[in-house]
Amino acid sequence: MDKKYKLLLVEDDTSLGYLLSEYLGMKGFMVTWAKNAQDGLVKTETNVFDLAILDVMLPDMDGFELSQKIKTINPELPFLFLTARSLKIDVLKGFSLGAVDYLKKPIDEEELVVRINALLTRLVTDPEEEPQVSIYKIGDYDLNTDNFELRFKGEPIKLTGKEFDLLTLLAMNQNQLVTHKEILTTIWDKNDYFNKKSLNVFVSHLRKHLAKDSKISIVNVNRRGFMLRVEEK
Template identity: 30%
Template sequence: MDMTPHILIIEDEPSMSMGLRDNLEFEGYRVETAMDGRQGWEKAQAGTFDLILLDIMLPQMSGYEVCKLIRGAGMEVPVIMLSAKGEEIDKVLGLELGADDYLTKPFGLRELLARVKAVLRRVQPVSSGASSDERVQIGRLSVEFSKFQAWEADQEIRMSHKEFEILQFLWQHRNEPVSRDQLLEGVWGYAEAPTTRTVDNFMLKLRQKIEQDSRDPRMILTVHGIGYKLVVA
């Protein structure tokens, strides 16, 4: 069985699509391309990909719409959004729709490859301080990190891939304060991360799923001047 990472590029600009494909294939990845949003969504459904590079400004269907459909279908494939838009609100929207990363054009090849490698590395199963198939109890949730699954009582709770990664990072550093920069570096995998506000947005979502009362958090605490701390007995 071929274990080479399989990447889908959804990009309507021919020179950009060809350049990305050539460079990624040179690095040893298997690559497919789609030239508009609708074709990209169809390929995403039909294929088994390890990563999707998704432009935002696409004909037929925007990258935002494609990302929303991917996550709405329960597909956990990592998504890196590509866009000439550089405003913080655009980055936040992409990440909140379920993208794992966001690159603003023009970007350097080395930066793209570093992001690709970081995302692919993060989605590989890693130890969470428990055996790979062990469930851990975090607040209201019972979590199995290796399967990216969480339950409250007997009901499975839908969480994004990024929410699992952040929660796993907090679990690995439980009862220790971690800074927003540590979270951005440890979860997004590089120092120049989107925005510390992104961390705060994800923490709000996690509190709503873990805490008995998200307005009065007892597990994911804000450590003023530093960041956050996951408190477990």
């Protein structure tokens, strides 16, 4: 059974707080919602969380100060900021205080979930979890995520970093749709027109690398995303 991650959401906007709590709950997270900084501190003292999501503009204390107080209670708790501020200096301040991510409002709920999952996969380890797959079978190819290598019947094929990351994401979801948004926010950290054009170029490169096995194709699914399709022998 998949672990249910516990999130602390500190957001004073009632409408947004309710929306995010409900949406994240639907996505399988256990969400504790605090409506001000002081309540967030109390909940940090009385609960164990995997990630804190902090609004920067809070009525009683800004999110930057709150993050430092939380660190005195639980130094290991990772946090990300939500903010309507767009100034670069605010973004840099957030990261300098130890934030693992920084999302600007209005929040795209789907993008938030993708980012949370990516962060927790990277940051949270469970000693009882099964070891993650390190070699993905893609037809006659082997993709090894331990040594960042793609091989065809034992013959190594050189990939760039982005090509490797993209192929790994597709291989993890073999024969399933991976949306443009999920790919772009996971690998490029930004879902925009220019990165989407780059994505198409990298997909073309991967198609060439995988052309030695006719059972493999990377399918463009109705302009929604891509699927790594591997036909049965």
